[in-house]
Amino acid sequence: MGSVLQLTDVSVVRDGNRILDRVSWEVQPTDRWVILGPNGAGKTTLLQVVSASIHATEGESILLGETVGKVDVFDLRPRIGFASSALARRIPADESVLDVVLTAAYSVTGRWNENYEDVDIRRARRVLAEWKLDHLAERRFGNLSDGEQKRVQIARSVMTDPELLLLDEPAASLDLGAREELVQLLGNYARSSEAPAMVMVTHHVEEIPPGFTHALLIADARVRAAGPIEDVITEPHLSEAFGLPLMVERSDDGRFAARAA
Numbered sequence: 001m002g003s004v005l006q007l008t009d010v011s012v013v014r015d016g017n018r019i020l021d022r023v024s025w026e027v028q029p030t031d032r033w034v035i036l037g038p039n040g041a042g043k044t045t046l047l048q049v050v051s052a053s054i055h056a057t058e059g060e061s062i063l064l065g066e067t068v069g070k071v072d073v074f075d076l077r078p079r080i081g082f083a084s085s086a087l088a089r090r091i092p093a094d095e096s097v098l099d100v101v102l103t104a105a106y107s108v109t110g111r112w113n114e115n116y117e118d119v120d121i122r123r124a125r126r127v128l129a130e131w132k133l134d135h136l137a138e139r140r141f142g143n144l145s146d147g148e149q150k151r152v153q154i155a156r157s158v159m160t161d162p163e164l165l166l167l168d169e170p171a172a173s174l175d176l177g178a179r180e181e182l183v184q185l186l187g188n189y190a191r192s193s194e195a196p197a198m199v200m201v202t203h204h205v206e207e208i209p210p211g212f213t214h215a216l217l218i219a220d221a222r223v224r225a226a227g228p229i230e231d232v233i234t235e236p237h238l239s240e241a242f243g244l245p246l247m248v249e250r251s252d253d254g255r256f257a258a259r260a261a
């Protein structure tokens with residue numbers, strides 16, 4: 001199978017500013033990428049390009065073998081799973097957890113009159129169990145804890161069996177226990193041969209799940225380093241990208257930690 005995504009010299013210009021500047025990047029089906037960079041670096045903009053949510057101003061984007069601009073994005077988007085708090089805000093608070101996941105099969109938020117097949121309901125329950133949510137299936141989404149809501153967002157994004165899974169800061173705002181639970185679940189998922197290619201944006205190296213294979217470091221709209229995770233998450237690269245001297249450690253289980261030197 002070919003690349004899951006291939007960007008060549010992609011730029012995004014807004015209000016005369018290059019908020020992505022000549023980004024070239026390739027992701028293979030078995031890759032699990034983390035995107036790291038300071039506030040305002042362009043991480044969310046990059047995810048929007050690779051989710052076919054926005055068009056690049058310049059350059060070529062090939063997503064799942066299709067050249068963006070030559071294909072109907074409505075055919076492409078269902079093949080890409082995307083979890084972000086911006087999307088989660090569109091989920092009605094009184095929706096049941098089961099329905100939040102089930103409605104992904106129809107690319108809608110908020111259950112209306114769709115008739116779901118038994119096969120969809122069985123799959124939704126299986127996905128809920130995978131993300132340790134089966135006991136919450138009948139609860140209302142709005143009443144869940146932050147950690148539970150994050151897991152529901154991810155469960156929803158994998159419901160359609162996507163070929164590419166994008167996660168925008170899945171651990172943001174979580175307490176230590178909820179973060180650790182999520183990192184472990186994401187790590188298990190990343191190591192599964194059934195999982196699609198994954199791209200996760202984060203601000204913190206502590207949130208990188210073991211099993212992630214590659215990293216892309218972005219600062220001031222430009223890629224500073226990209227490649228195998230051990231080559232990219234290094235003291236020199238992180239210090240340069242974040243603009244201060246940093247110490248970086250990696251423990252035997254593959255987890256990273258960073259602090260000012």
Ligand SMILES: Nc1ncnc2c1ncn2[C@@H]1O[C@H](COP(=O)(O)OP(=O)(O)OP(=O)(O)O)[C@@H](O)[C@H]1O
Nearest residue numbers: 014015019037038039040041042043044045046203
């Ligand atoms: N529609 C827009 N019009 C003008 N500027 C924009 C637009 N969208 C984003 N920007 C700017 O582009 C830059 C990159 O934004 P982006 O959200 O991609 O960064 P980020 O790395 O995700 O930041 P953060 O870590 O703070 O979430 C920021 O300076 C932002 O203000």
